[in-house]
Amino acid sequence: MLLFEKRENVSTKLKVAIPLISVFLGLVAGGIAILFTRTNPLIVYKALVKGAFSSVYTFSETLVVAIPLILISTGLIVAFKMNFWNIGAYGQYIIGAIFGSFFALSMPATMPRPLLLTIMCLAGILGGALWGLIPAALKAFWEVNEVISTLLLNYIALYILKYLMYGPWRNPASHGFPLSKPFELNAQLPRLLVHTRVHLGLIFGIIAVIIVYILIKKTKFGYEIRVIGENKRAARYGGINITKNIFIAMAISGGLAGLAGLAQLSGVIHMLQIEINPGYGYTAIIVAWLASLNPIIAMFVAVIFGGLEAGGYQIQMAIRVPFGIVGTIESAVLFFLLGGEILKKYRIRLRRNTS
């Protein structure tokens, strides 16, 4: 009989070895899949690394993907710390993008750029925060399971976006296609480097990471959500206001996801449309977990995930492997990493059935 025993202390050796072995096994498993396409896996992996990290250009594209992942995962960490399972970054991202777009589309092109961008960013944060507060209220007042409510709100957000794009916000000049008017220059986040798409959102991400890090480590709020996360009952006995903390945590979590959505539109896509990559809201959950809910580590994990996506497209270009291979490699690495997480927490023992 297989037994999972909780480890009391995790040794440093294990902490280092398990993720390394996991990634290695993931690459081996992905490599087996690649072999089926009659391609040398080593060539594919080399192209992946090269496509993600080998030049200023490729690394800049990696960062472009990392920006939303950093912002969202940092926000998620706040909610996850108090065991509030926010699966709704997807929807908060969309609503943030919609709120910010409202100003991008309705303000005159002559409005000073810093002013408009400030308004848009605040609107993005507000939109995401409001969308995050709905499940917070449902949880605080009626004990509605937040996994269900945040997940379902994602679909509602997507349909609101679709309604706007097929209805009132569709650009008449788009010939019926569901696209908004393009953002004017004053509604576009400035780029950090010429000839790349890395935009100001990266700075937002770094600032968010620092603030959230301090918030969790050094403030009363951070202390309280950690206590709630570890033992809700004890927190209540200790006089911690759980309802208030749920609201604050979800406002931060949703707000950062909303900012990520707005930054993606204003920094990369430059118009509102249906395909605005809200799927980063799910990827960021994995990023937050792999970083053990530490925002600084999450920043680096986000860059690695950005590299996987950016490099993934390059593989297709450099070597003619089918599109599905990229997803297979990503999933294989992820699968083993998550499996490794279990081994880190539990010891597996084989025991004869005594009965």
Next chain:
Amino acid sequence: MKHIRPLVVILLLIALVGVFAGCAPKETPEEKPEETLKVAFIYVGPKNDGGWSQAHDEGRLYLEQQLPYVETAYTENVPEGAPCEKVIRDYCNEGYKVIFTTSFGFMDPTLNVAEDYPDVVFEHCSGFKTSENMGNYFGRMYEPDYLAGLVAGMMTESNYIGFVAPFSIPEVVREIDAFTIGAKEVNPDVEVHVIWTNSWFDPVLEASAAETFLANGADIIASGVDSPAALQAAEKAGKYGVGYDMDMTSFAPAAVLTSRIWHWGLYYTQVAQEVHDGTWTAGEYWDGMEAGIVDLAPYGPMVPQEVQDYVENRKQMILNGDYDPFMGPIYDQSGTLRVKEGEEVSDGDKLGIQWFVDGVVGTIPEGGS
């Protein structure tokens, strides 16, 4: 300090990856003969989707065959959002000199990249924006659409034809209109019903749209979407279908009456040749059957000879320039005369068409501000 350790892990990982990449023998840049022209293609669906993207990929292979100095690459399944712009940029960065982006939604991303890479030639399919170094191209698919409408109009018994359509953009509205004009010409009682899938490539949705039509009495399914799924649904129900993009007979041999098909390779070869010769300029290409870019695929065995004769006669008239499906009189859905006898819809109006002709059952969603 507890959290420093995972950080170390990640830094180690990065270092490992770096070493791994560094150890690999430095790739000596392959010295290509100076003449090689690198041409890239971006597809919205899988290159073997059995329709739209596959037709473009066949064009790519044709191009490779025709011009020995051309080297091609492609990326498939590219979403019409931020990733698309990245893929286009990747190709520019890898030294590709001609880039074909083959979906409507790639238009603005293509334009964005074109601004940053003035030395690269961009060609966008099915859109309406151009710039100094970005042209667009499409074909007068409405000619084969009209001919296919003739076939369907004569073959239907229930007078209910279902048209599975992607987006309500002019390209598709024009298709449905031309198809209906053909069907109505030979069968005044026919109705062409429309369902929007709001997606280019979604075989599941396409099949379920077809099944909805079939359940409501349709005996012919016309496809305007990227996969053959709708036709396969028709075949399963023992009904007929009209294919799109490429000859779809092999996917539903018992159902396909004919298909409206693209021969993109002709245009791809033309562009590559012009770029090679230094004569390329950004333009708006929109040729019809006479140029070979569009055509009607061979008829299925169930199409009687007299139907074929009628359609071939019309086809010849179009090829001779004696006939255009959008010649008046044309009534719209509400019965209003839109185009008078002896008049013809102008190219500009065809390109922006946003109204259905008489005989279409369906609505075009209203646009916003």
